[in-house]
Amino acid sequence: MIERFWRGVLILSVSEEGWKTAEDIREKIEKEFEVPVIHSSYNPKILENYWDCIDLVIFIMALEGSIRISCRFAKSKDKDPAVISIDDRSKFVIPILGGHWGSNDAAEDISRLIGSPAVITTASELQGIPSVERIASFIIAKVENPQELAKVNGAIVRGEKVCLNGIDLNLGDHFIKGDDCKYVISIGKAKGEHVIFLRPLNVAVGIGSKREVNVEGVWKELSARVKEMNIQDRVKVIGSVREEFKEIAHKLKAEFKVFSLEELKGFSSPCITPSGEKLKSLGVPGVSEAIALTLGGKSSRLILRKVKVGNYATLSFATIEGD
Amino acid sequence: MIERFWRGVLILSVSEEGWKTAEDIREKIEKEFEVPVIHSSYNPKILENYWDCIDLVIFIMALEGSIRISCRFAKSKDKDPAVISIDDRSKFVIPILGGHWGSNDAAEDISRLIGSPAVITTASELQGIPSVERIASFIIAKVENPQELAKVNGAIVRGEKVCLNGIDLNLGDHFIKGDDCKYVISIGKAKGEHVIFLRPLNVAVGIGSKREVNVEGVWKELSARVKEMNIQDRVKVIGSVREEFKEIAHKLKAEFKVFSLEELKGFSSPCITPSGEKLKSLGVPGVSEAIALTLGGKSSRLILRKVKVGNYATLSFATIEGD
Known part of the structure; x- marks a missing residue:
């Protein structure tokens, strides 16, 4: 888990x-x-x-x-x-x-x-049976009709069969592929009396880096994370303070945007990981998370908190909320 | 414990x-x-x-x-x-x-x-080191200056030596007899920088009984409890719905008061033990606790919750608060 x-x-x-x-x-x-x-x-x-x-x-x-x-x-x-x-x-x-x-x-x-x-x-x-919210977070999706959450989570807790429609996760015997159940968690249309609709979200990536840029190292880590999270087609924009990462954006068919540290100074979000002493002294609240969340829009949420790449770069993912 | x-x-x-x-x-x-x-x-x-x-x-x-x-x-x-x-x-x-x-x-x-x-x-x-409040409850006493509680409890938690003055309890190495400490828990005057004063309280007893009265059985249980709680000289009044228990009051040099079930109907206290079906049907909220608390006065607190004596009587103790 x-x-x-x-x-x-x-x-x-x-x-x-x-x-x-x-x-x-x-x-x-x-x-x-x-x-x-x-x-x-x-x-x-x-x-x-x-x-x-x-x-x-x-x-x-x-x-x-x-x-x-x-x-x-x-x-x-x-x-x-x-x-x-x-x-x-x-x-x-x-x-x-x-x-x-x-x-x-x-x-x-x-x-x-x-x-x-x-x-x-x-x-x-x-044991180990996830809630609807957790299933949504596994596939990085938004619950479109939260008013149904209590009913479907209730069915899960009672041990009733719940269908996963269009969702490729192996969550044990309690969940059945398809939409032929009373309770369904679905991407797109589905039968079923109580259906939770999930909308997969696009993703923004922020990259922090030391002056000595290592594109190959960052690409290795970033592509591994993208694969692990199964969002190969959903990375829509990448941002960094270093121009050199533009080629990573190209590989993923994503937009690329360069940020200056100055632009990040104003950023604030209660969720971001505290930054190191050096950035703090510059008044910058962290780089990769601030960039990912800025690119994701106002309601953007972190989905991969800052991880280090070697000792030379950092990486964060956030949802794109389109606002 | x-x-x-x-x-x-x-x-x-x-x-x-x-x-x-x-x-x-x-x-x-x-x-x-x-x-x-x-x-x-x-x-x-x-x-x-x-x-x-x-x-x-x-x-x-x-x-x-x-x-x-x-x-x-x-x-x-x-x-x-x-x-x-x-x-x-x-x-x-x-x-x-x-x-x-x-x-x-x-x-x-x-x-x-x-x-x-x-x-x-x-x-x-x-482990097992009691708070001041618990020591007070062991000896059935009231804390006269609660404003000192935080300081003395703090000393107990920090493992500092605390003196017990006039209190005959064996609570382990952290507590010393006498009043030669910075922190003292005392009955009556004491040296020490921070002294908690405890005032031993008098006690009221309520006795519930079936129609077939067993004075000897109740006396055995009651006197054992009185000894265990070390309140031999502090039982000041006993009440019951049966006159026969008057002789127990005599033995303890306590007053005796007879209650009618009618008198108990009006009684209410959030703390009392739910009564059996029969009493409930009569609108009586329990007998022994109601009597003990009534005799104890308005601020009276239960110190021995209702206990059964065989299957023929019940027994409760409450503090006498003198109001």
Whole structure:
């Protein structure tokens, strides 16, 4: 499951011992899953920013602390990120929110990485079955009729068969190809009493780079990510502060746009990953995410949080919302 | 720890499987610890009533459900009851709130009773160390200067030495007899920079009984409880619907008052244990608790929730607040 957490993992620690545990977990997740991971000392402001735009929050602290903090941010089963609590000495890996929507699976992944037991308390029959919202995020699509979400998510939780129409994902026995069910999740028209319509979204890419440009290295990483996310035909625009990446845009038949650091100064979004000290001193809130989100339009959302390419470039993807 | 939970244990289940698990746990707790235990299907109204007047809440359901419900009621570390979550199949016993103030110890007690592991995530050095409020409840006393609570509880949590002055409790190495510390919990005058003053409270007793009165049986239970709670000189008034218990009041040098069921009809308090069907049909909200709380005065609080004596009587204790 963690390999699909493209919007990233946020690890929050409080004690010195917890910091070391968190760093160990950060390294292992990054190595195994290649998803963006941010580790920070806990403060409420950070969590407030990230809660709605991150896929997994891991608290490194005693369970009660994790719960009391989560209570301040939790909205509902369908909206909250997956949340896991691990104590400072990593005795237990405990999924606390989003169990059926990813945290149980993620806890088992982490359990395997660090060798501590996962404390799974939900009925195993429903493990790993994703919500409609998560299926939409897997294929990078927008839910066109959210008013049907509760009904179809309800059917999923009850273990009823749900059809996937025009969606090429293998999500286990609960989901059937086609549209011959009472509940359907569909790209395009479909039979079925309750149909969720998903609209695949186009994608904007932002590339950050040091002065010494390595086009080949960035292309390798970018094309691998595009393939993994199955959006080969959907990258419509690429932006960078370096002209040299124009040839990557050509290869993907996408537009290309050059940005100056000056243009990025004004950018702000609560969701973006904190930038390094150097950019901060220039008043620039990060490069690749700021570019991807600017190209994506006003309602654009990050779908691949900033990842590093070697030590010379960064890469981010955002949706194009057409506004 | 559970043996001191005189205000009772509330078990809340949601599923059929959970109901059976809960009944099993209820029986084992009642047998081992002789504390009042209430088991009910979860509904928010019940929890709202009990949250502030019960010592331990046990949720029988998946952890996430327990957390989302607790989020709606949790106030602060010092005010919330101990809270434990156990899944329907009792795979894990997880203290979720009140870890340092009793739920860790209680989880270990239950773990031993049902043979499932307790998931303890707090630093073990602080296990089982009670808060000032809990020490006050152990000796049935009122905190006279609550403005000092945060400071002294802080010292307890930090592991600093705290003095117990005039309080005969063995609470482990962190507490020293006398008043020669910076932080003191005291009955009466004491040195020390920060002193919490506790005032031992007098006690009112309510006795419910079937028509066939068994004074000897009630005396045996009542005197055992009085001894256990160390309030031999503090029972000031006893009430019942049966005259025959007057001789028990004499033995304790307490007043005695006879109540009619009619007098109890008007009584209401959010904290009292739901009464059986027969009393409900008469419009009486319970007998022993209603009497104890009525005798205790307006601000009276239950300190021993209704316990059964055989199948013929009930017994409750409340504080006398003198208003």
